[in-house]
């Protein structure tokens with residue numbers, strides 16, 4: 001039977017202490033040992049299941065990680081204090097000085113800035129390519145290439161990476177395929193499709209409440225253990241761990257993710273189709289006019305829909321700005337970055353979440369200065385939301 005992330009998650013158990021129906025929050029940074037010998041054994045990695053210090057593991061983070069691993073069908077997972085911690089820890093764990101990696105040109109601005117400006121301090125080279133162009137990816141591989149990095153649905157152009165085909169290239173060259181699945185939890189199961197490592201900004205859909213930043217790394221046990229190795233691990237030594245209070249909240253929110261994704265997707269599809277009928281050109285991968293519609297159809301878990309993200313082009317920054325201000329005044333949602341919230345959020349990508357990407361690179365990725373990206377909320381009456389958006393659009 002085909003893997004289903006929602007069913008896999010449902011099968012996890014999360015009783016806390018005293019049989020509380022939610023996992024208990026373990027409110028300790030450090031853990032006591034019964035003897036000096038036990039402490040020594042634990043630090044030597046010989047005490048299976050023992051906790052030594054919260055930056056390494058704590059029971060609350062472990063419970064959330066196990067649920068995430070079930071949802072992704074990965075052997076293991078580890079949770080971080082932000083999506084950027086998940087991404088940077090993963091890349092620094094896989095690459096060392098003199099290595100090379102291939103990254104999608106169209107990615108979240110913070111990831112782009114890290115790869116463009118930061119890793120060169122460590123003499124790691126990056127080739128930015130269009131990861132939907134498989135030839136370009138294959139041709140960019142060098143003897144020192146360690147990984148291919150892509151977003152499943154990318155930011156902000158909403159292109160869809162062909163994960164099975166990228167996995168074929170990665171496997172052929174014995175390199176890792178790292179996928180940021182932040183826009184499409186449940187909708188895509190990248191490990192099932194052949195990816196090696198999945199990273200998340202759980203700040204977005206996974207948590208869905210916009211009350212914290214958090215991230216996750218889902219991968220095989222060997223990789224997760226290397227990340228938290230006491231002497232060499234990027235996560236252990238850079239210290240990007242998630243706080244257990246936040247882990248507990250996210251864990252509870254995870255169990256409504258499947259129904260939230262369906263509703264985000266249904267609302268976004270409604271808006272995308274309506275935009276089309278009134279002549280607004282919408283970028284939405286659920287429309288047959290989208291260049292990667294077929295790839296998405298062939299690789300997605302269809303019951304969760306085509307996702308909650310839509311972009312429309314207002315052509316100029318000024319017009320985009322007037323449109324967004326008006327939408328906020330009319331209570332369509334909030335003029336704010338981020339996504340996956342229960343309210344609709346909108347932002348002008350080129351001047352916000354992709355502002356780290358220089359203008360010439362923005363042009364190469366086809367990003368217009370007037371592009372407004374919507375993270376469509378869980379609105380109960382999406383027909384009403386559409387009417388408000390249309391009114392604002394016509395007014396500018």
Ligand code: PLP
Nearest residue numbers: 082083084108182201203213214
């Ligand atoms: N990946 C994607 C696709 C994002 O949109 C973002 C944030 O906006 C990140 C990663 C970074 O996550 P965080 O803000 O939780 O560090």
